[in-house]
Amino acid sequence: MNTTNLIKKKPILFFSLLLSMLLYNTQAFSNNTVSIEDLILPLVKQHPDKTGLYNLEKGGEALLARAWLANRATKTIDVQYFIWANDNIGKLAAEILLRAADRGVKVRVLVDDLLIDAESKYLFALAVHPNINIRIYNPVISVGVNLFERIFSAVTDFRGSNQRMHNKMFIVDSAVAITGGRNMENPYFDFGQKFNYRDRDVLLIGNIISEMNTTFTDFWNSKLAKPVEKLVKNPFESEINWAPEDEWGDELIINEKELQQQLSELTEKKVASIYQYLHDYANNNNNFLPEVRNALIDINHHLNAITQSAHWLDATFISDIPGKNTNNAWFNYNLGGGGNSATALAKLIDFAKNNIIIQTPYLVLSPEAWRLLKAARARGVSIKINTNSLAASDNLPAFSGYSAQIEDMLAAGIEIYEYRPDAKRRQQLVKQYDQYKGKDMPTFSIHAKTMVIDDSIVFIGSYNFDPRSQNLNTEIGVITKHETLAKNVKREIEIDMQEGNSWNVKVDGQNNNTSFAKQSKLFFWKLLPIDAIL
The missing domain is CATH 3.30.870.10 (Endonuclease Chain A)
Incomplete structure (x- = not known):
């Protein structure tokens, strides 16, 4: 069975295939000896x-x-x-x-x-x-x-x-x-x-x-x-009777070494039971389809296709240090400080000449970020941002900070596209899954953290465009200059921005398809002075 065709035609089979890759050791899979070293x-x-x-x-x-x-x-x-x-x-x-x-x-x-x-x-x-x-x-x-x-x-x-x-x-x-x-x-x-x-x-x-x-x-x-x-x-210590008594309530004299031996034996038994539980959970045959087990024979073909189609390029890995900004009394007081990741991304924005496209789940601009984006707009750089709508957001505190800045961003000429919870793209992932037939499909929310600069530079990582990522959380990511990769990633984000997947805030307005209850909760969060930790 061809795995590539299976992926295209039968999403439910492909998804089950992934699970069985994790969990199900068929003879065909066990006999496949392709190693990471052999492949890479x-x-x-x-x-x-x-x-x-x-x-x-x-x-x-x-x-x-x-x-x-x-x-x-x-x-x-x-x-x-x-x-x-x-x-x-x-x-x-x-x-x-x-x-x-x-x-x-x-x-x-x-x-x-x-x-x-x-x-x-x-x-x-x-x-x-x-x-x-x-x-x-x-x-x-x-x-x-x-x-x-x-x-x-x-x-x-x-x-x-x-x-x-x-x-x-x-x-x-x-x-x-x-x-x-x-x-x-x-x-x-x-x-x-x-x-x-x-x-x-x-x-x-x-x-x-x-x-x-x-x-x-x-x-x-x-x-x-x-x-x-x-x-x-x-x-498991609590399951050992460390002070046993006889039938008259008098404490028995028990050798401490004997009690420790009891604990050791009990611990070994309990740990083995937990291991077995995980194995049994993972090997539950109800998780799999017969076609999936047969498809395991061709599983390495798909991974080989991935590595063969990789882009070979110069790339930089960026990372904040452990304990970011916690050793400086002033930073501790004002919750500022930045970091390696923020500095690297700031340089990318500062060098942009034509266009910037950002995809981020949480968008709260710090004063430093505001200055960078305003300076880019002053240079004539177009800026498009794809973030979550209120209806799609899973983080109301962060959305409260973003909602207070939307009008200013639009006034600065920044285009904002808010991802819909019912984005059409989700159908590519779950529409044909058996578990969703005749049922409502799940809500989708942006979580990708990506930036494309001048159709040639790409950042993909863990960094959200908010003060928390800038000053509090440690973040990592990859920066590379490669036009083909940039074109591909930009295309993916632009599809997410299209009508049916996102709302253009300037055209469609804000808070579309959002319940009164969620808007009420947002109102509460906007009252709190928490911008520095968003």
Whole structure:
């Protein structure tokens, strides 16, 4: 069966194929010995000192790429995410990393503390695997923190508790990587039944990987990255009776060593049970179609097509440093400071001669950003921005800051296109899925963070165009000058801006198709003085 045709004609089969790539070990797949080194090393040798870049527009394709890479890892997997959810995708990702670790692959997972969604027992169980290390970045909100500690951190170190790691990286065998806007959660891979994100990643090989490896290592070794075992105590201790009594209520004398042995045996049993749960969850045959299992035979053809069609170019990896701006008292007071990523993007805007196209989920212009865009307009540079409408937005606080600036942006000659929750493009992703037949399709929301300058320079990464990305969050991304890539990415954004996918704010007005309840909530958020943390 031809996988490419399967993708074009049967989206439900392709999507199931992605799941089975993650989870289902058929004999055909097991016998396929194509490795990352076999696939990538010859390409890198053909293009010394260059970076191979493939744009991952669709969630399904982005999931497929991660799945294949993880299944083919032989040495290391390093992953860094802002969000890791306890949903279908989150569990599947955890299971595939567990399987890699069982093969002897060294796995390192670094997740920001703010939005990690995992029970302590699962974190603990994965962290005790000899080949898995998990660290939590800036753990003052969730993991191992009680309510009092959370409030205390927010009050005594407001900046510190707001300094989050927004990075998204997936690096395999120190040879191939994926970065961009996607977190590890259902909606980022078109898997949400009610809500999904329109996002963008890039798959990278070659010269840029060494910079990405260095960035991951810097964050991993940062004093803000705390090992899970130092944050989460053994969750099974409470199941041991540490002070047993006889039938008359007198405390029995029990050897401490014996109790510790009981705990060790219980922990081993519980951890094995959790591993088995993840494997069973991942290998539930109800997730698959027979055609999908047969299509696994040709799976490497599709990944080979991806790498063969990559653009080979000069690329720069940009990254903020761990603990961005937290060591400066003045920045701590006014929540400013900028960073490497903000500086790099500011230079791109400052050098623009003809046109700038931006796609961002959250659009709140800081004073510095305002000056840059106004200066560009004064030079005659056209500026078009695609962001979320109120109806599509998942972040009302950020939208409140944007809505206060819309009129000024329009007056400055900036064109704004607000993405519709019912964008026609979503039909390309989910219309033919069996689970949506006869049902309402999910809402879609922009989450891609991209900029195209003068039809030749492209930025794709994690940076939102707002003060939080500028001053508080650490951000990463890729900058490259390549006209063909720029043309392709610009075309994708312009399609998102088209009628039926977005509203032209100057023509169509604001707050289209938005409920009174959501507009009322927006009114509340606009009253709050929170611009610096949006």
